Amino acid sequence: xxxxxxxxxxxxxxxxxxxxxxxxxxxxxxxxxxxxxxxxxxxxxxxxxxxxxxxxxxxxxxxxxxxxxxxxxxxxxxxxxxxxxxxxxxxxxxxxxxxxxxxxxxxxxxxxxxxxxxxxxxxxxxxxxxxxxxxxxxxxxxxxxxxxxxxxxxxxxxxxxxxxxxxxxxxxxxxxxxxxxxxxxxxxxxxxxxxxxxxxxxxxxxxxxxxxxxxxxxxxxxxxxxxxxxxxxxxxxxxxxxxxxxxxxxxxxxxxxxxxxxxxxxxxxxxxxxxxxxxxxxxxxxxxxxxxxxxxxxxxxxxxxxxxxxxxxxxxxxxxxxxxxxxxxxxxxxxxxxxxxxxxxxxxxxxxxxxxxxxxxxxxxxxxxxxxxxxxxxxxxxxxxxxxxxxxxxxxxxxxxxxxxxxxxxxxxxxxxxxxxxxxxxxxxxxxxxxxxxxxxxxxxxxxxxxxxxxxxxxxxxxxxxxxxxxxxxxxxxxxxxxxxxxxxxxxxxxxxxxxxxxxxxxxx
Amino acid sequence: xxxxxxxxxxxxxxxxxxxxxxxxxxxxxxxxxxxxxxxxxxxxxxxxxxxxxxxxxxxxxxxxxxxxxxxxxxxxxxxxxxxxxxxxxxxxxxxxxxxxxxxxxxxxxxxxxxxxxxxxxxxxxxxxxxxxxxxxxxxxxxxxxxxxxxxxxxxxxxxxxxxxxxxxxxxxxxxxxxxxxxxxxxxxxxxxxxxxxxxxxxxxxxxxxxxxxxxxxxxxxxxxxxxxxxxxxxxxxxxxxxxxxxxxxxxxxxxxxxxxxxxxxxxxxxxxxxxxxxxxxxxxxxxxxxxxxxxxxxxxxxxx
Numbered sequence: 001x002x003x004x005x006x007x008x009x010x011x012x013x014x015x016x017x018x019x020x021x022x023x024x025x026x027x028x029x030x031x032x033x034x035x036x037x038x039x040x041x042x043x044x045x046x047x048x049x050x051x052x053x054x055x056x057x058x059x060x061x062x063x064x065x066x067x068x069x070x071x072x073x074x075x076x077x078x079x080x081x082x083x084x085x086x087x088x089x090x091x092x093x094x095x096x097x098x099x100x101x102x103x104x105x106x107x108x109x110x111x112x113x114x115x116x117x118x119x120x121x122x123x124x125x126x127x128x129x130x131x132x133x134x135x136x137x138x139x140x141x142x143x144x145x146x147x148x149x150x151x152x153x154x155x156x157x158x159x160x161x162x163x164x165x166x167x168x169x170x171x172x173x174x175x176x177x178x179x180x181x182x183x184x185x186x187x188x189x190x191x192x193x194x195x196x197x198x199x200x201x202x203x204x205x206x207x208x209x210x211x212x213x214x215x216x217x218x219x220x221x222x223x224x225x226x227x228x229x230x231x232x233x234x235x236x237x238x239x240x241x242x243x244x245x246x247x248x249x250x251x252x253x254x255x256x257x258x259x260x261x262x263x264x265x266x267x268x269x270x271x272x273x274x275x276x277x278x279x280x281x282x283x284x285x286x287x288x289x290x291x292x293x294x295x296x297x298x299x300x301x302x303x304x305x306x307x308x309x310x311x312x313x314x315x316x317x318x319x320x321x322x323x324x325x326x327x328x329x330x331x332x333x334x335x336x337x338x339x340x341x342x343x344x345x346x347x348x349x350x351x352x353x354x355x356x357x358x359x360x361x362x363x364x365x366x367x368x369x370x371x372x373x374x375x376x377x378x379x380x381x382x383x384x385x386x387x388x389x390x391x392x393x394x395x396x397x398x399x400x401x402x403x404x405x406x407x408x409x410x411x412x413x414x415x416x417x418x419x420x421x422x423x424x425x426x427x428x429x430x431x432x433x434x435x436x437x438x439x440x441x442x443x444x445x446x447x448x449x450x451x452x453x454x455x456x457x458x459x460x461x462x463x464x465x466x467x468x469x470x471x472x473x474x475x476x477x478x479x480x481x482x483x484x485x486x487x488x489x490x491x492x493x494x495x496x497x498x499x500x501x502x503x504x505x506x507x508x509x
Numbered sequence: 510x511x512x513x514x515x516x517x518x519x520x521x522x523x524x525x526x527x528x529x530x531x532x533x534x535x536x537x538x539x540x541x542x543x544x545x546x547x548x549x550x551x552x553x554x555x556x557x558x559x560x561x562x563x564x565x566x567x568x569x570x571x572x573x574x575x576x577x578x579x580x581x582x583x584x585x586x587x588x589x590x591x592x593x594x595x596x597x598x599x600x601x602x603x604x605x606x607x608x609x610x611x612x613x614x615x616x617x618x619x620x621x622x623x624x625x626x627x628x629x630x631x632x633x634x635x636x637x638x639x640x641x642x643x644x645x646x647x648x649x650x651x652x653x654x655x656x657x658x659x660x661x662x663x664x665x666x667x668x669x670x671x672x673x674x675x676x677x678x679x680x681x682x683x684x685x686x687x688x689x690x691x692x693x694x695x696x697x698x699x700x701x702x703x704x705x706x707x708x709x710x711x712x713x714x715x716x717x718x719x720x721x722x723x724x725x726x727x728x729x730x731x732x733x734x735x736x737x738x739x740x741x742x743x744x745x746x747x748x749x750x751x752x753x754x755x756x757x758x759x760x761x762x763x764x765x766x767x768x769x770x771x772x773x774x775x776x777x778x779x780x781x782x783x784x785x786x787x788x789x790x791x792x793x794x795x796x797x798x799x800x801x802x803x804x805x806x807x808x809x810x811x812x813x
Contacts, residue, residue, distance in 0.1 A: 167630075259702040261774060262537065329777075491709050
């Protein structure tokens with residue numbers, strides 16, 4: 001047994017049940033599996049415990065909906081370098097870089113040995129943003145353009161270093177890690193579960209529901225309690241509302257960047273309508289406070305459900321008109337088509353996830369491959385895939401997902417109105433005190449609007465949350481952006497960037 | 510009369526940005542900012558001191574004045590309908606084209622002076638597009654000169670334009686080309702986007718990134734004057750179709766630019782940067798076509 005096999009509907013796994021391989025066996029097996037497109041790594045991280053360092057790996061099998069958990073270990077002070085998996089499978093790069101940065105573990109033959117996010121407790125304190133080893137090229141006709149880390153507009157910090165030949169971009173390097181937030185550490189330092197839930201919502205402000213949901217699922221696995229089905233449905237409604245709001249906002253942002261005013265104002269209005277619907281439901285436009293472990297403080301009522309259905313129907317109808325305008329406007333198509341192409345095999349190689357991967361023909365969608373909650377029961381979710389991998393494909397995926405989400409919400413609320421409209425809070429109330437199983441690994445795997453969001457929680461022998469690890473989909477997809485702009489004009493970088501709309505804070509945990 | 514001419518031109522320069530904003534707002538279903546908001550903005554800038562980067566030289570400080578001065582002098586050459594401009598001499602249409610080029614060159618040098626990679630990119634783009642739009646402007650002005658036999662704006666638009674269906678078409682065509690040149694020269698969609706905050710996509714705006722306060726106000730005003738002068742030229746060509754009166758040409762210049770820019774900016778995306786070259790070359794090709802058409806018409810008249 002090289003792997004412990006579980007899935008997204010099963011409970012937590014005890015640490016002692018997770019097989020511990022030798023690094024050679026781990027390396028050989030993972031390298032072989034990752035050559036198949038059906039596998040990708042959801043998380044790979046190291047945890048020091050006493051005088052040992054144990055490395056856990058969660059591997060997702062898209063074809064059969066399995067989650068394969070395995071581990072390998074070494075002595076804490078063992079300084080031997082491990083052969084790098086990144087050298088064979090580029091998708092491992094953020095994980096290996098993170099392990100190196102945190103614990104000083106060396107990977108032999110790592111082709112991109114650079115710091116990832118400069119956490120405050122990093123192993124090598126001499127490594128800082130000031131001496132980040134940017135890639136350079138020599139040539140009389142080349143020039144470098146540095147954008148950021150401070151940007152025009154109200155966005156987060158990140159440095160983009162372009163190497164250009166005239167207007168053409170030859171290489172883009174994205175250096176993140178300006179925020180040093182210590183989010184994972186903050187989870188481990190408090191035992192107040194309400195505070196942890198609020199932290200989860202703050203991991204990435206635009207994916208508050210997705211992260212809160214991943215946290216809630218991880219905790220519920222650890223307590224071992226069953227959720228009422230209605231709670232799952234309400235969470236799915238919240239998640240799909242967030243998806244709609246963000247996909248509409250990004251449609252508007254793409255219109256802004258090409259100077260198409262009508263699309264911009266229409267989408268801004270629709271996005272406001274969507275987030276105001278969330279606000280009317282739970283009091284916060286981004287759905288903060290809506291998802292809590294074991295229950296809900298804002299259960300649906302018949303009036304709220306009717307209001308959400310009405311608004312979502314109206315938004316979907318009006319958005320469809322905007323979509324039609326955008327897809328039939330030659331000046332917009334000329335900007336979006338054949339721009340920022342990421343071919344399917346490159347997307348697979350770097351382990352892209354979420355809607356960016358789906359736009360490149362990689363059908364990765366947790367809702368289909370590893371369904372949990374309502375997605376496993378009352379919804380039949382079909383993954384939306386486009387093949388071209390350009391800005392237009394990413395826009396089309398967004399457009400189609402908005403309409404699909406609207407249908408899902410309608411279906412979930414219809415079930416609610418049929419069955420529960422008369423029941424007082426069928427979801428139950430949140431529980432922040434339920435004891436956690438000791439020495440257990442648990443995960444939350446959610447398809448947020450940006451893609452696969454994975455939280456992993458490890459408890460110690462006393463049942464306290466000892467280690468908390470978060471993976472935002474941006475971690476993989478930033479590299480896709482760097483690849484997308486290769487060969488493009490530098491002036492097309494902003495629309496490529498917007499078409500991915502990746503999270504800085506989700507990366508700089 | 511020359512004073513009225515100057516006054517009308519300046520008035521047009523002040524009104525055009527307001528009308529553009531108003532048109533865009535209305536098309537977006539918004540009420541829009543006040544019509545004179547841009548004047549308040551510039552007044553604010555005029556009250557502020559400029560701050561200079563330590564890498565810049567005296568050249569950088571001199572350029573806003575040169576840019577504004579060149580635009581103003583160029584504008585003084587343009588008649589409003591049948592009014593006489595303040596300055597007029599034989600060959601002033603060539604002077605006009607190169608006064609604009611002088612301003613552009615000054616701004617390009619200032620952008621290079623800052624040593625910023627953004628501004629360098631902007632300067633290279635502006636130089637390329639400026640170079641491409643110059644033949645379009647000169648050929649169109651040349652056509653007007655060819656039709657009337659004069660090389661001064663004041664004489665060309667003195668009301669003695671030849672009449673007839675073929676000249677009607679030539680003048681209409683010239684108006685169209687001049688309006689397109691207005692779009693290019695004043696950095697509007699589809700060539701440039703004055704509202705964007707994305708430095709990598711900017712052309713004109715990125716060259717002014719290091720300017721602030723009074724200097725920025727000068728550059729903004731120069732932009733208004735420049736687009737007003739070109740719009741007035743387009744309006745004159747259009748007005749020549751049905752009687753060259755100043756009370757037709759002056760409002761026409763404001764409406765022509767204000768509405769067309771507003772509509773295009775609302776309903777169309779801007780070009781991919783590499784397609785701008787094609788866009789501007791097409792204007793130049795149209796101008797060349799216009800010139801040869803006018804030349805052939807001229808020959809025909811001589812034979813008769």
